[in-house]
Amino acid sequence: MDEGLRSELSRQGIFATTIQDLYNWGCRNSIWPLNFGLACCAIEMIAASMARFDIARFGAEVFRPSPRQADLMIVAGTVTKKMAPQVVRLYNQMPEPKYVIAMGACAISGGPFKRGYNVLKGIDRYVPVDVHIPGCPPCPEALLHGLIALQKEIASQKLTGPSRARAFQEEAPGEFPVPEYGPYDLVPAKNTDLWRPKPIIRDE
Amino acid sequence: METLEQIKSRLEAAIPGLGLEIQCNGAVPGQASLVVPPARAIEAARFLRDDPRLALDYCSNVSGVDWLDRVVEEHARVTRVIDGRERVFDECRERRVPGYLEAVYHLYSMRLKHGPVILRQRTVNRVDQARVTSLTPVWRSAEFQEREAYDLFGIVFEGHPDLRRILMWDEFRDYPMRKDYVEPDDYEYEPTPHDDLKEKARRHYPIEADA
Numbered sequence: 001m002d003e004g005l006r007s008e009l010s011r012q013g014i015f016a017t018t019i020q021d022l023y024n025w026g027c028r029n030s031i032w033p034l035n036f037g038l039a040c041c042a043i044e045m046i047a048a049s050m051a052r053f054d055i056a057r058f059g060a061e062v063f064r065p066s067p068r069q070a071d072l073m074i075v076a077g078t079v080t081k082k083m084a085p086q087v088v089r090l091y092n093q094m095p096e097p098k099y100v101i102a103m104g105a106c107a108i109s110g111g112p113f114k115r116g117y118n119v120l121k122g123i124d125r126y127v128p129v130d131v132h133i134p135g136c137p138p139c140p141e142a143l144l145h146g147l148i149a150l151q152k153e154i155a156s157q158k159l160t161g162p163s164r165a166r167a168f169q170e171e172a173p174g175e176f177p178v179p180e181y182g183p184y185d186l187v188p189a190k191n192t193d194l195w196r197p198k199p200i201i202r203d204e
Numbered sequence: 205m206e207t208l209e210q211i212k213s214r215l216e217a218a219i220p221g222l223g224l225e226i227q228c229n230g231a232v233p234g235q236a237s238l239v240v241p242p243a244r245a246i247e248a249a250r251f252l253r254d255d256p257r258l259a260l261d262y263c264s265n266v267s268g269v270d271w272l273d274r275v276v277e278e279h280a281r282v283t284r285v286i287d288g289r290e291r292v293f294d295e296c297r298e299r300r301v302p303g304y305l306e307a308v309y310h311l312y313s314m315r316l317k318h319g320p321v322i323l324r325q326r327t328v329n330r331v332d333q334a335r336v337t338s339l340t341p342v343w344r345s346a347e348f349q350e351r352e353a354y355d356l357f358g359i360v361f362e363g364h365p366d367l368r369r370i371l372m373w374d375e376f377r378d379y380p381m382r383k384d385y386v387e388p389d390d391y392e393y394e395p396t397p398h399d400d401l402k403e404k405a406r407r408h409y410p411i412e413a414d415a
Contacts, residue, residue: 118372184378
């Protein structure tokens with residue numbers, strides 16, 4: 001809709017919008033997170049939800065104890081290889097549209113435990129991540145910043161057309177295979193349909 | 205609290221033929237410990253818990269220790285007869301000490317407010333006879349920690365009510381806290397690898413010129 005016409009109409013007391021804007025407005029202002037934490041990042045997440053930082057200002061204060069009622073999974077903390085299948089399972093149980101925030105160095109890449117034998121090298125191997133928040137742990141303000149970044153992303157998502165959001169693509173998977181426990185690592189160690197890093201060549 | 209020597213002599217008087225040993229500790233805290241043979245560890249543990257003067261009713265910590273095979277050099281003066289004359293030689297012999305695993309228990313008394321008394325059990329070797337006696341029947345708090353020592357060191361606690369892995373998943377093979385554990389070769393790119401990581405980085409992410 002033409003911006004000039006819209007402002008002209010609003011001056012006359014007529015509010016005009018599109019279904020897409022209305023949908024995205026509702027969607028981004030009530031992102032209910034899943035109530036689960038994995039490590040110290042969860043403490044910062046809890047702090048963000050309390051009075052001092054007050055995540056309620058952004059409509060995300062309703063932490064749901066069930067994945068069926070949640071829109072956002074905040075992967076807050078170290079994902080061990082033992083825990084990773086459960087995290088993927090929780091993601092699979094969430095209804096669309098669903099979003100994932102990888103909070104902290106561990107959830108992004110394994111962080112300080114990357115070289116360990118028991119820590120997953122980033123949750124984006126198994127589920128699609130919308131926002132990465134670096135930090136160890138990120139402060140509550142950083143989580144709020146990540147949430148605002150997610151809200152901006154939702155505000156600009158399209159409902160139709162070839163570039164529409166993942167939730168509206170019929171062929172895009174809403175569930176991802178849950179890895180099995182292997183003798184040394186999870187099998188498979190990564191979802192290659194999802195996790196395709198660019199080849200890195202050292203230039204030393 | 206009594207000294208460790210007193211505890212040892214009282215234990216040996218109470219349980220004949222126990223065969224205790226005091227392991228000294230050269231580190232700054234100098235906490236010596238009692239080495240108990242696994243075969244009779246449970247009797248000794250019961251005594252330590254039930255004795256009114258000790259009353260060690262609280263096992264705060266169970267840890268595993270891995271001692272690798274090591275080579276000890278022994279210097280000796282040997283006299284030999286060479287060309288009809290006696291001569292003294294310094295001889296250096298190498299002796300191989302087989303490795304073993306150890307379960308270390310830290311005991312305190314809640315009632316008498318003293319401790320710790322440190323108890324050790326040693327396995328025969330690190331491979332097929334890595335067995336000690338579980339002290340969970342005596343101190344219930346040892347249950348999860350013995351499971352952890354089993355999980356990470358592979359110490360088998362005989363008499364444990366529920367000996368399963370606790371931190372790693374059940375399908376996991378190997379014992380990751382052992383000193384000879386070889387981690388899987390799953391190195392991933394790091395921007396600034398250094399020291400021994402550099403070799404791994406070269407192997408996994410070759411420099412353009414070599415590739």
